[in-house]
Structures are given as C-alpha cells and as structure tokens.
Amino acid sequence: MTAAANVTETPVVRAPSAAAQRLRTVFRSLPVLAQYLISIAVALTLCGILVEVTGGSASKVMSALLDGSVRSPGAWGLTLSTAAPLLVVAAGTIVAAKAGLSNIGQEGQLLLGCAATAFIGTRADLPAPMVIVLSFLGAMVLSGMWAGLAALMKFTRKVPEVMSTLLLGFVAAQLTTFGLTRKWLLLATNNTSRVNNGEPLPDRAKMPTFTLFGNEVSWGVIIALVVTILISFVLRRTTIGFRLRALGHNSRTARRAGVSAAIVGGGALVVSGAAAGLAGGLWMTGGSAGDRFTTNVSSNIGWQGLLVALLARDRASLAIPMAFVFAALRTGSSFLAATGVDRRITDVVQAMLVLALLVPPAIASVQRRRRPRGGSA
Numbered sequence: 001m002t003a004a005a006n007v008t009e010t011p012v013v014r015a016p017s018a019a020a021q022r023l024r025t026v027f028r029s030l031p032v033l034a035q036y037l038i039s040i041a042v043a044l045t046l047c048g049i050l051v052e053v054t055g056g057s058a059s060k061v062m063s064a065l066l067d068g069s070v071r072s073p074g075a076w077g078l079t080l081s082t083a084a085p086l087l088v089v090a091a092g093t094i095v096a097a098k099a100g101l102s103n104i105g106q107e108g109q110l111l112l113g114c115a116a117t118a119f120i121g122t123r124a125d126l127p128a129p130m131v132i133v134l135s136f137l138g139a140m141v142l143s144g145m146w147a148g149l150a151a152l153m154k155f156t157r158k159v160p161e162v163m164s165t166l167l168l169g170f171v172a173a174q175l176t177t178f179g180l181t182r183k184w185l186l187l188a189t190n191n192t193s194r195v196n197n198g199e200p201l202p203d204r205a206k207m208p209t210f211t212l213f214g215n216e217v218s219w220g221v222i223i224a225l226v227v228t229i230l231i232s233f234v235l236r237r238t239t240i241g242f243r244l245r246a247l248g249h250n251s252r253t254a255r256r257a258g259v260s261a262a263i264v265g266g267g268a269l270v271v272s273g274a275a276a277g278l279a280g281g282l283w284m285t286g287g288s289a290g291d292r293f294t295t296n297v298s299s300n301i302g303w304q305g306l307l308v309a310l311l312a313r314d315r316a317s318l319a320i321p322m323a324f325v326f327a328a329l330r331t332g333s334s335f336l337a338a339t340g341v342d343r344r345i346t347d348v349v350q351a352m353l354v355l356a357l358l359v360p361p362a363i364a365s366v367q368r369r370r371r372p373r374g375g376s377a
Contacts, residue, residue, distance in 0.1 A: 068334050081287065095235070243264050
C-alpha cells in the first residue's frame with residue numbers, strides 16, 4: 001500500500017449559500033413576526049370592544065379613520081406632511097439613544113423650534129428659500145443649545161439627562177408663553193383677541209408643496225426622509241456612528257478606547273435637540289399647525305415622535321412606517337365626529353398599539369434572562 005492510500009480523506013464542509021442563509025433568517029423571524037401580528041390584532045380587538053361598549057360602532061370608527069387618513073381626496077398627502085416632523089423627532093431621539101442617553105424633552109425643544117421659525121419667518125425680509133433655510137437653521141441652533149444645557153449638566157454635574165430634558169421642556173413652554181406677551185418677541189403687532197397669538201406667517205416663510213397623484217404634499221416630507229436616511233447611514237457606516245454605538249453599549253470600555261463621553265454623548269444630545277428644532281420648523285411651516293405661533297402649537301408632536309422612536313426600537317429605517325401610522329391616527333381622528341365617537345379615542349388606539357408593539361421585545365427580554373439559568377441547570 002502506498003502512503004497516499006493511508007491518508008484519510010477529510011470531508012469538505014461547504015458553507016451555506018447566501019440564499020440558504022436568507023431563508024434561515026426568514027424562518028427565525030417568523031415567530032417574532034407572529035408575536036407582533038397577534039399583539040396588534042389583540043390590541044385592535046380590545047379597541048373595538050371599547051368603542052362598542054361606549055355606544056359607538058367599531059366598523060364605522062375604523063372606516064372614518066381610513067377616510068380621514070388615506071381614502072378621502074388629499075388625505076394621505078396631509079398624512080405624509082404630518083408624518084414628517086414625527087419622523088425627524090424620532091430620528092434625533094435615536095441618535096441620543098445609540099449613545100446610551102435618553103432625551104425626553106422633545107416637546108419643549110420642538111416648541112422652541114416653532115418659536116424660532118415663527119420669529120425669523122415673520123421678520124426676515126428675504127426671498128422665500130432663504131427665509132425658510134434661515135428659519136430652520138435658527139430653530140436647530142436654538143433647540144440644539146437647549147438640549148446642550150442638559151448635556152452640560154449631565155457631564156459636569158452628573159444630572160440625569162432624563163430629568164433635565166424633561167424639566168427643561170416645561171421651562172421652554174413658559175418662555176414661549178412669555179414671548180407671546182411681548183410684541184418684540186412673538187406677539188402679533190395687531191393682536192386684538194383675548195388669546196395671545198403670533199404674527200401670521202407670510203407666504204415666503206411657508207414650506208412649498210408638490211402634487212403627487214392629486215395630493216398636496218409638503219417638501220418637508222423629502223427633508224424628513226433625507227435626514228432619516230442620513231442619520232441611518234452615519235450610525236451604521238461611519239466612525240462617528242461606531243463611537244456612538246460603543247458609548248451606548250459599554251461606556252467604560254468606550255472611554256478606555258479613547259471615546260470621550262462628554263464630546264460624543266453631549267454631541268448626540270445636541271443633535272437630538274437640533275432634530276427636534278428642525279421638526280418644529282417643518283411643523284410650523286408645513287400648514288398642518290396653522291399659520292401662526294400659539295401656546296399649544298406643538299400639539300404633542302414631540303411626545304409622539306418619542307413614541308415613534310421607541311416603537312422603532314432605535315432603528316431609523318423602522319421609524320418611517322411608524323411615523324406614518326401615528327400621523328394617520330392624527331389625521332384620521334378629524335373624521336370621527338361623524339361617527340358620534342369622541343376623537344380622543346385615537347389616543348386610546350395609540351396607547352394600545354404602543355403596548356402591543358412592546359410585547360414582543362418584552363417576551364424576547366424574558367427569554368434572554370432565562371437562557372443562562374437553563375444552561376447552568
């Protein structure tokens with residue numbers, strides 16, 4: 001026998017093909033998808049039961065929501081325009097979350113963005129594009145600086161950003177209310193009503209629209225998509241995004257690797273606030289909020305944008321459909337009066353959807369905690 005005959009042939013192990021890997025990934029995601037579908041179905045069923053118990057018709061309410069959000073003429077154009085600021089708020093929230101920070105003061109930051117947009121838009125005697133760009137820059141700078149206060153307190157005095165951003169939101173509301181008492185700030189010069197309102201925005205300060213399949217859509221939708229895609233790219237494909245993710249995953253290890261928590265984390269909070277300010281500019285100039293600044297102009301856009309980011313699980317790409325769903329609930333609620341049901345039922349629907357979409361992550365978290373115990377046994 002030759003030496004070659006004594007050599008045992010080792011079997012060749014072939015790596016699975018790309019198609020097989022994709023198929024395996026799809027099968028692994030099916031249980032999670034089923035959990036989401038079941039949770040949403042249960043939430044909608046409970047909402048339907050609630051509507052029926054309160055004397056309404058669940059089918060009529062659902063039809064009215066669809067009519068107001070997508071089916072009636074021009075409805076989905078308004079829904080898209082409403083989704084734009086929600087999406088920008090969510091994208092900025094995701095930036096801070098990737099760094100392990102929680103910015104929950106978006107409502108106040110967005111309100112300041114609206115105020116800056118209204119102030120510049122009613123006073124800058126410039127061509128339309130320059131007025132809009134200048135007002136957006138002013139909104140981003142003001143709101144970014146406001147979030148920067150929370151970052152300063154976080155990294156110099158160890159004040160939790162959850163508390164500081166939230167409380168600064170209340171301060172922002174008081175400041176804008178004060179601004180509506182002074183004509184040199186936000187109050188209209190010819191205001192004669194008992195309620196203080198701002199000066200109407202001139203046409204040059206309003207966001208232009210384009211027609212898409214018979215619907216008027218604000219250019220703010222394009223801006224929101226560009227901002228979201230850019231943030232997603234930066235977080236996934238750049239060194240800055242890697243540093244943010246490293247800081248959020250393990251701040252101690254990130255510091256040892258040379259990542260400055262104050263610079264990177266503080267910058268993430270500033271960017272998050274600037275995004276909320278830009279969202280305020282889009283909301284103020286998009287037409288959905290009216291034509292002037294008021295005390296309640298923000299209309300919970302900041303809070304809902306925070307929920308969009310939460311339900312997107314800090315993924316900028318998933319924030320796009322989530323923002324559309326929340327915008328559809330806002331625009332669809334205007335048609336609920338014809339059904340005899342209070343439009344605040346949409347708040348209940350939003351709350352139920354939030355709870356439903358949080359169930360699968362909660363199940364996954366419980367399963368992860370149980371795995372080590374099972375392995376040790």
